[in-house]
Amino acid sequence: MLFSSTIFIFYFLPITLVIYYAIPERYLRARNGVLLAASLIFYSWGEPVYVFLMIYSAFLNYFSALQVRREQHDGGTGKKNLLFAVVMNLFILGFFKYYGFLMDTINDITGANIKYTALALPIGISFYTFQAMSYVIDVYRGTVGPQKNFFRFALYLSLFPQLIAGPIVRYRDVAEELEDRTHSLEDFGAGSMRFVFGLGKKIILANNLGALYSSITALPDGQVSVLTYWIGILAYTFQIYFDFSGYSDMAIGLGRMMGFHFMENFNYPYISKSITEFWRRWHMSLSSWFREYVYIPLGGNRVTVPRHILNLLIVWSLTGLWHGANWNFIMWGTYFGVLLILEKYVYGKKIEKLPAWGQHLYTMVIVIISWVFFSITDIGQALEYLKTMFFMGGHPVANIKTLYFLRTSLVLLGASALCSTPVVLEKFKKLADRYPRWSIAVMAGVFVLSVAYLVFGSYNPFLYFRF
Template sequence: MLFSTIFFIFTFLPILLAIYFMIPAKKMRVRNGVLLVASLIFYSWGEPVYVALMIFSIAFNWYMSLVIERTKSKELSAKKELVFTIIINLFIMGFFKYFGFLMETINFVFRTHIKYTALALPIGISFYTFQALSYVFDVYKGTVGAQKNVLKFGLYLSLFPQLIAGPIVKYRDVATQLDSRECTQQKFGEGASRFIFGLSKKVILANNLGALYDVVTSMPHSKVTVMTYWIGIIAYTFQIYFDFSGYSDMAIGLGRMFGFEFLENFNYPYISKSVTEFWRRWHMSLSTWFREYVYIPLGGNRVSKKRHILNLLIVWSLTGLWHGAAWNFVFWGTYFGIILVVEKYLIGEYIEKWNDGLRHIYTLVIVIISWVFFSRPGLSALKYLGVMFGIGANGFADSTTLYLLRTSIIIIIISAVCSTPRVIEEFNRISRERYIAGAGILMILFLLSVAYLVYSSYNPFLYFRF
């Protein structure tokens, strides 16, 4: 089930809200039970068989955290239990997510023809596996105490707002909220506003930009021009941002409606003036996870220069692999690792001397190129890049290019403006000064989004497979 569907907006969510708020606030245990059941229903809606995997993950990690905490006085025993827990979690995620990729690679490298059936990927498995791992890591380190109540832990791991697309929530950030949280009218209103903004980003902007990108990539490769491919990848650049950040906004908004406060996941990454800054602003919960649980344990930057470079490349290769079971994702992650190493050790001090405009253009070009590798498998990425820079292109522009530019320039400009803080700042100012005007804007965005969902069948979610 996706948030951006008519069924979720007008059936699942209203029924859940009605049941949830019928329960007195002081009966938090009952409210938690309702949310847990709703989350499992939400998860099992499209593929009921995988709810068993979710329940196993809840039970296994809950039990192992208790064992790890109980054996902490014996460091070696606790470490063995931690390693065992990590292996089981990674094996489950790896089996479902990377089995087909592994078999495909083996057949390619060894020229074999081993038959295999690619497994359907359980939705959100990367997100809830990383949440489980962060929890057992923190229990092992003593950062948090093991949760004794399996239902509370189950709610943490399966909470439907952030289940399938993040943000990746650490247990320590919501531990107290599982026991007690405020559900005020103001918080509910803020959450509803955030949900509507996220929905409109996803439906009005991302879906239309995605349709434009699909049009470009469906053209015969030999007949496209330089500018046509640039228009396509710029559309994808905005699509993936509004798609993912829109879903994160909806998740944060839904969480707030039920009294939870989740940390931000995006902070206007396209205004960055370096690639390093970009990754401080993009998918922040994932970057934080890898820094805390992989990069720092490897030694971080408190090691020799060569080892630090190796640490960065390892982390970014794993970041790429997390995003998908294909070599283009590994290359995409490694690409960013190399860029970050180059920025830190070779050109960082020179970039600092550039004016802000030049630094911004440099960052956007690097990021736009990265989305080619992210979106195009195998050699098709290199062919696409070649055309973008004139290699194999059918000229610089043609009538098709001009048609695409004429029909898409408005949404591209709107997307560029909406990827900056300016729009939200202006909305907040209007809402403070004229409450009714702010409510009217939200209503218009909501009605436009619903109208699009009713009349359009194009509603993909790019991060659904992660």
């Protein structure tokens, strides 16, 4: 089930909220029970079998954390139980997400042609597995105490607002709210506004941008031009941002409607002036997870230069692999790792001396190139796309199709560029402060328009659904 679906908006969410708020606030345990039941129904809607895998993951990590603390209390380190939990989590993730990729790689290298049955990817497994591992690791470190109530822990792991697409919520960030949280009309209103804002980004912008990109990549070779491919990858650049950040906005808004406060996941990454800054603003919960649980344990930057370079390459290769079981994702992650190394040790100071527009242009060109490898899983096809973008594909600079796409998408691309900056939100906040009723009318208009697109449109993918 997607947040951007009529089933969720008009049936699942209203029913869940009515039952949730029908229970008096002092009975938080009962409210948690409603959320746990709703979360399991939400997940099993499209994955009825894999809900048992998630429940198993909850049992595994719940008891592993208890055992870690019990061993530490008895004078041990708890390291063996920690290692067991981490290995089991990685095995589950690896088996369901990377088994097919591994078999294909073996067949390609050896020519063995080993037959295997492809496994359907459990939705959200990358997100909830990382949450589970961070919990056990934090218990081992003593950052948090183990949760004694299994159902409370299961709620943390399965909470439907952030279950299938993040942000990656660490247990310590919501531990208190699982046991005692407040609800207010102000929080509910702010959460509702955030949800509608994210819905608009996803439906009105991302879906139309995705349709544009799909139309361009479907063109026969004879109708391709340099500028048309630039329009296509610009559309994808905005699509993936509004698709994922819109979903994060909806998750954060839903959480706030029910008393939870999740961390921000995006902070206008397309205004960045370096790749380093870009990754401080893009998918911040994932970057934070890898920094705390992989990069720092490897030694971080408090090591020799060669070891620091190796640490960065390891982290960014894993970041790419986390996104998908394919070589293009590993290349995508390594690409950013190399660029971060170059900024750190080669030309970072020179970039800082450029005017602001030059720094921004440098960053966006690098990011746009990266999305080619992200969007096209076949590396050969991705390279062909890039060759065309940079006048090496034997295609004209522009043609009649270019003019068509410019005429039909210029407003969409312009609006997307504007909405990817803080300008629109800042203007809206000023409007809300001065004219509260008008701001409500604006959000009502966004909601109605989004629903109209949902009802009458047929293109409603979610890019990060596969992760």
